[in-house]
Amino acid sequence: MQILSSVKKALELLDHFTVERPELSLAEISREVDAHKSSVFRVLTTLKAAGFLEKDSLSGKYRLGLKILDLAGRVWGRYDIRQIATPYMEELARETGEVIHLAVLDGSDIVYLEKKGQGQGQVLTVATRLGGRNPAYASSMGKILLADLSKSELKAIFGRGKLEKLTPNTIDEIPKLIEELARIREQGFALDNEETFPGIRCVGAPIRDAGGKVVAAVSVTVPAQRMDDKRVRELWRLVTNTARMISERVAASKMEA
C-alpha cells in the first residue's frame, strides 16, 4: 500500500472541522493532532492556499473553504436521483409531518443525499446532514440497500466479526442481520427500531432503477414515542408509495446512480 504520509496527514486534518466545531486555531489543532505547531502551520497554509480551508481575518481561526463546495458540485452531478426525488420527498414530508431522508450505499455506510421536512417541532430529531454517513446495518435505508446485495457482497463488506452496537437495539450479529435482510426482501420495507439513534424510529423503502436494482432508499424518521404499530403501517404505505413513484421516474429518465 503506497500512501504518502504527508498528504494523508493533511487530508486527515480536514476531519477536525465539524458542524459543531467549524472554526479552529493553529494551537487547538496542533494539540489535537499532537504534532508540532510549525508542521501543522505548514499544512494549514497549504490547505488554505488550495481553497480547502479559509482563515477568518479577525479571529485568525481556520474553517473549511469553498473549494470543497466546488468539488462537491462535481460529485452531485452523479446523483440525478436527488433532483428527481426532491419533490416527492417534499410531498411526503407535508403528508406525514415528519423528516424524510434519501440515501445511497457507499461501502458499509449509507450516505445522506437529501433531507426534507422539519418534523413536528419535537425536541428529539436526527442530526443528519447532506453527505453525512451512518452504518448501513443499523438504519432502515441501509438495510433496504443491503437486502439487495448477494451473500458474497455482504460477506465482503462485513466479514465474520461482530458489528458495532450504536444503541442497545442495534443488531450486532451477522447471522441475525442476514435473517433481517431476508425478511426485508420479503416484505419490501425496513424498520429502524432505535438501532441507529436512541429514541428514533424510521421506516424505509427501496428506490429501484429500470433493471429493478435498488439504487437508493427513502425513509420517514419519527420519534419512537409517536411510532406505534398503527403509525408504522400508515407510514409504510406512504413511504413505499413514494419510493415506487420515484422509481418510476428514475426508470423513465434512464438514470444511472
Add this chain to the structure above:
Amino acid sequence: MQILSSVKKALELLDHFTVERPELSLAEISREVDAHKSSVFRVLTTLKAAGFLEKDSLSGKYRLGLKILDLAGRVWGRYDIRQIATPYMEELARETGEVIHLAVLDGSDIVYLEKKGQGQGQVLTVATRLGGRNPAYASSMGKILLADLSKSELKAIFGRGKLEKLTPNTIDEIPKLIEELARIREQGFALDNEETFPGIRCVGAPIRDAGGKVVAAVSVTVPAQRMDDKRVRELWRLVTNTARMISERVAASKMEA
C-alpha cells in the same frame, strides 16, 4: 510562504475531475500533470484511501469520492440562508418561468449556493453548479455584493490592473466598474448584460442581514433574446421583492453568513 509541495500536488490533482470528465485513469492523469506514473499512482492511492477519490471496480478509473460530500455538508452549515431562500426562489422560478440563482461573495468570485427553475426549455442556458464560481465583477449578483464594499476593500480585491474580459460586454476597467457599482447602490439592483456568458442576461438584487449588510444576492437569468427593457423592469420588481422577503426572514432568524 510555507507550502508543502507534495500536498499541493495532491490537492491540485482533484481539480482534474470535472462534471465533463468525471472519471479518469492513472495514465490519463499522469499525461495531464506531466508527472511520472508511479508518483501519480501513489497520490491517487492516498486520495482514495482518504475517501477523496474512489475507483470504479470495472473500469479501474478514478472519480471524486463521497468524503467530499461529507465535508461539504459541514460547509453548508454556514449558509442557513440557503434553506431560508429556497422556497422564495422556487416561487420566483414559477412566477417568472426562469432560472433563479443564489450566491455569496468569496474573494473576487461569486459562489453559487442554490439554483432553482429550468427556464423555458430554451437551448441557451447557464451551466452553473452548486459551489461553482464566476468573477464577481461580471455578474449581476457579484456586482450587487461588490457594491456593498468600501473603496479600500475593492482595491484590495482588484488592485489597479485590468479585469479579464469574459465576453465583449464585460467591464474590464476598474474606474468604469466603480461607476457601475455606485449606480447599483443607487438603484438597488444590478444587471448582467451578457457580461458573464454571451447571450445571457441577469437581474440581481441584494439580500441583507439585520444590520443592513449585503450578505448574499439572488438573480433571475434569461436568454438575451427574451430580455427587452419591459422584461427588465418586470423582473427587477419581482427579484427585488423576493430579495426583500428573504432579507426579512434572514433578519428574523438572526442568521450569520
Add this chain to the structure above:
DNA sequence: AATCATCGTTGCATAATTCGAAATGGCATT
C-alpha cells in the same frame, strides 16, 4: 498462438522535502 503496446503496481536508491527546535514579533494580561 505469439507479439506488441499499454496499463497498473511494486521495490529500491537517491534526491527532495518535511520536520522539529529555536528564534522572533505581536497581543493580552498582570
Add this chain to the structure above:
DNA sequence: AATGCCATTTCGAATTATGCAACGATGATT
C-alpha cells in the same frame, strides 16, 4: 515592564517522495 501564549519563519537533520526499472495483466494485432 514582565509573562504567557499565539502565529510565523529559518535552518540543519531526518524522513519521505520521486523516478527508474521491472513485472504481470490485458487487449489488439499479426
